[in-house]
Amino acid sequence: MPPRMVVTIDGTVGSGKSTAAAGLAARLGAAHLDTGAMYRALTLKALDAGADLEDARALAAMAASTEIELDGTPGALRVRLDGRDVSAAIRENRVSTNSHYLARTAGVRRVLVEKQRALARRAGSIVTEGRDQGTVVFPDADVKFFLDAAPEVRARRRQLELQDRGEYKSYREVLAEIVERDRRDSTRAADPLRPAETAVRVDTSDMTVDQMVDALARIVGERAGGGTFRKEAP
Ligand code: C5P
Numbered sequence: 001m002p003p004r005m006v007v008t009i010d011g012t013v014g015s016g017k018s019t020a021a022a023g024l025a026a027r028l029g030a031a032h033l034d035t036g037a038m039y040r041a042l043t044l045k046a047l048d049a050g051a052d053l054e055d056a057r058a059l060a061a062m063a064a065s066t067e068i069e070l071d072g073t074p075g076a077l078r079v080r081l082d083g084r085d086v087s088a089a090i091r092e093n094r095v096s097t098n099s100h101y102l103a104r105t106a107g108v109r110r111v112l113v114e115k116q117r118a119l120a121r122r123a124g125s126i127v128t129e130g131r132d133q134g135t136v137v138f139p140d141a142d143v144k145f146f147l148d149a150a151p152e153v154r155a156r157r158r159q160l161e162l163q164d165r166g167e168y169k170s171y172r173e174v175l176a177e178i179v180e181r182d183r184r185d186s187t188r189a190a191d192p193l194r195p196a197e198t199a200v201r202v203d204t205s206d207m208t209v210d211q212m213v214d215a216l217a218r219i220v221g222e223r224a225g226g227g228t229f230r231k232e233a234p
Contacts, residue, residue, distance in 0.1 A: 011147030014154030023213035035130035060107025134196035146195035
């Protein structure tokens with residue numbers, strides 16, 4: 001078994017999780033697992049199928065019979081849903097604002113948690129990001145981070161992200177949306193968003209991307225005793 005490590009990054013919408021995870025994975029030569037992409041892919045499938053988003057059993061059954069593949073390199077992730085490339089479609093705002101239905105469904109989470117652990121077992125070292133990675137999915141991770149930033153900063157970031165994709169929304173609307181998404185993620189019964197007890201909390205409000213990746217990489221280096229890991233994913 002080669003040396004391997006598991007680094008988890010959880011946090012709020014727009015806190016920089018994806019950018020940090022991609023940058024850190026590239027820096028460490030690790031795989032990058034974007035677990036939000038999985039919830040998004042299932043949300044897209046449910047929306048396109050006109051599924052009843054309140055029907056927990058149907059959603060769980062759909063999750064169990066869906067093939068989600070993630071490949072590509074950190075920062076250029078490709079997502080396939082039952083063989084179809086949905087990398088762009090899952091980033092649409094209608095998917096963001098409806099993902100809480102799938103995310104709150106315990107049966108859906110069970111399926112995705114299993115998939116995430118299986119992917120991690122197959123990968124060597126991995127940087128995985130989401131809401132429950134340090135608390136539920138990888139409780140024995142080598143290093144756990146929890147990212148957050150001022151809501152105003154996160155709203156601006158999210159607004160720019162949408163703009164890059166040709167979706168224009170007012171700052172106030174985006175701010176209201178992210179606050180609501182975080183509220184839903186933090187208050188649901190199933191695997192809510194919260195920092196793991198041992199998570200290193202990082203406020204990214206005033207950090208550039210490089211500063212953020214540098215900070216995380218430094219902490220990983222310190223925690224890992226110079227980069228030698230031995231722990232296995234669960
Ligand atoms: O991270 P991202 O914004 O792409 O995630 C989309 C949604 O998927 C989140 O708002 C959250 O509701 C859900 N999610 C989750 N658990 C994860 C990752 C994402 O509940 N590990």
